[in-house]
Amino acid sequence: MNRKAILLNGQDDVATALAPLGRGELVEAAVGERRVEVTLLEKVPFGHKYALRDIAAGEEVLKYGLPIGKALEDIRAGAWVHVHNCRSDRFGHRHQKYGVNA
Amino acid sequence: MRILGYARPDGQVGIRNKVSIIYTVDCSRFVAQKLKLMFPEHTQLFGYPGGCGFQEGPVNKVTALGNHSSSAGAVVLGLGCEGTDAYKVADAIAATGRPAEAIKINEAGGDIVTIEKASRALVSLIQQASTAERVEMAPADLVVGSECGGSDATSGLASNPLTGAAGDLLIEAGGTYMHEEVSELMGCADVLAERAVNVEVADDIRAAIEASEKACFEGGRFSWGYGNIEGGLTSIEEKSYGCLAKSGSKPLEGVLRTYGSLAGRKGYFISMSEPGSGTFSGDPEGINQFAAHGCHLAMFTTGCGSTTGGLIPVIKLLANPNRMQLIADNVDFDATPIVRGERTLDEMAPELYQEILAVAAGKLTKSEIHGHFEA
Numbered sequence: 001m002n003r004k005a006i007l008l009n010g011q012d013d014v015a016t017a018l019a020p021l022g023r024g025e026l027v028e029a030a031v032g033e034r035r036v037e038v039t040l041l042e043k044v045p046f047g048h049k050y051a052l053r054d055i056a057a058g059e060e061v062l063k064y065g066l067p068i069g070k071a072l073e074d075i076r077a078g079a080w081v082h083v084h085n086c087r088s089d090r091f092g093h094r095h096q097k098y099g100v101n102a
Numbered sequence: 103m104r105i106l107g108y109a110r111p112d113g114q115v116g117i118r119n120k121v122s123i124i125y126t127v128d129c130s131r132f133v134a135q136k137l138k139l140m141f142p143e144h145t146q147l148f149g150y151p152g153g154c155g156f157q158e159g160p161v162n163k164v165t166a167l168g169n170h171s172s173s174a175g176a177v178v179l180g181l182g183c184e185g186t187d188a189y190k191v192a193d194a195i196a197a198t199g200r201p202a203e204a205i206k207i208n209e210a211g212g213d214i215v216t217i218e219k220a221s222r223a224l225v226s227l228i229q230q231a232s233t234a235e236r237v238e239m240a241p242a243d244l245v246v247g248s249e250c251g252g253s254d255a256t257s258g259l260a261s262n263p264l265t266g267a268a269g270d271l272l273i274e275a276g277g278t279y280m281h282e283e284v285s286e287l288m289g290c291a292d293v294l295a296e297r298a299v300n301v302e303v304a305d306d307i308r309a310a311i312e313a314s315e316k317a318c319f320e321g322g323r324f325s326w327g328y329g330n331i332e333g334g335l336t337s338i339e340e341k342s343y344g345c346l347a348k349s350g351s352k353p354l355e356g357v358l359r360t361y362g363s364l365a366g367r368k369g370y371f372i373s374m375s376e377p378g379s380g381t382f383s384g385d386p387e388g389i390n391q392f393a394a395h396g397c398h399l400a401m402f403t404t405g406c407g408s409t410t411g412g413l414i415p416v417i418k419l420l421a422n423p424n425r426m427q428l429i430a431d432n433v434d435f436d437a438t439p440i441v442r443g444e445r446t447l448d449e450m451a452p453e454l455y456q457e458i459l460a461v462a463a464g465k466l467t468k469s470e471i472h473g474h475f476e477a
Binding site: 003005017018019045047048064066081083086087088 | 334339448
């Protein structure tokens with residue numbers, strides 16, 4: 001079976017779409033022993049991420065087993081995760097100077 | 103896989119057997135290129151594409167490349183009036199036991215006489231190189247680099263982690279693996295410091311990344327833009343982790359800041375360019391930097407489809423299925439099954455590792471067959 005998403009580390013909170021995915025789609029992502037199936041709450045473009053679990057506002061979001069930023073709001077499993085609901089503390093505040101929208 | 107290397111008088115063992123043609127100034131580059139085209143199969147060309155003044159950095163690098171494990175000997179070409187003395191470069195190479203000859207164009211008497219003298223010297227050195235003793239190499243003897251260029255979303259998701267996983271396998275076999283591009287490790291200082299084998303290495307990588315971050319903040323030139331966000335990257339950290347994915351999972355043994363500092367050590371390293379030693383630019387510079395640090399070969403991940411080669415064999419990986427249709431002629435390892443969702447990283451990493459061993463054993467890469475010389 002072709003996988004629709006890639007999970008890069010067993011600790012991750014997000015998986016990445018390997019194709020454009022639609023709302024309501026049931027998507028499985030797996031790495032090693034871990035296998036997570038979620039129903040997408042909204043569409044997720046190719047290369048973008050969706051939440052594998054409910055993430056509370058303020059929690060770190062892990063990809064590659066490492067924090068890519070913190071949740072700006074509660075994010076439900078199956079939701080698209082991107083600059084609208086996840087931000088990096090370290091570089092994010094520089095966005096005005098560098099044109100960074102994250 | 104049986105790997106038969108070429109023994110050098112200084113104890114190194116190479117996976118290729120080339121005579122180096124080295125130019126010490128822009129003015130001798132033309133003649134050096136002519137000579138490279140006369141003996142394309144058996145020579146490698148590089149040099150210092152600069153002016154008259156002597157600069158230590160580039161000369162160190164050119165010397166390191168002349169003393170690379172794949173270099174059996176050298177012809178060093180100068181114009182004669184520049185600060186970098188071709189005889190001294192040849193002497194530094196000869197000091198390792200490799201035969202080296204220097205010719206200065208304005209002493210020899212112009213292009214034609216220089217080409218005559220140099221080509222005669224090359225014939226002799228190439229024939230001598232062909233008698234190099236062959237010795238068996240183990241995977242533990244290999245030093246391999248990983249570079250990304252022309253990256254896209256598939257680089258961080260598939261090809262970069264794949265090289266990291268293959269690097270892990272090489273280290274498990276006792277070998278040495280490195281990547282570079284500290285400027286693309288924004289926000290990775292803590293992670294890498296935790297992986298460092300001791301406090302000194304932890305401080306070293308922290309200092310290297312912090313210096314690079316500072317330069318980015320001050321210069322306002324982060325490698326970050328709307329294309330990244332549209333492509334699905336949420337933060338600079340996420341983009342950097344895509345680059346860091348080349349690092350695999352092994353402890354960080356050291357940061358290589360000067361050529362020769364690897365000194366036979368094994369495991370995972372991050373390599374940097376010696377300050378002021380840039381002899382080329384962009385990705386060819388990265389490949390040749392690996393060579394100067396002692397890499398036998400390099401993996402090179404690309405998403406957009408870079409065709410770069412270099413002084414060492416380059417295993418070109420591509421994971422973008424759309425791009426593969428355009429650039430397959432230049433690709434050595436097809437990582438698209440990961441992005442098509444047909445295969446996993448874990449399944450494909452051993453295949454990439456086997457490809458490393460095959461190239462070490464003599465399998466030619468596309469850039470070698472095409473005859474790339476970025477010099």
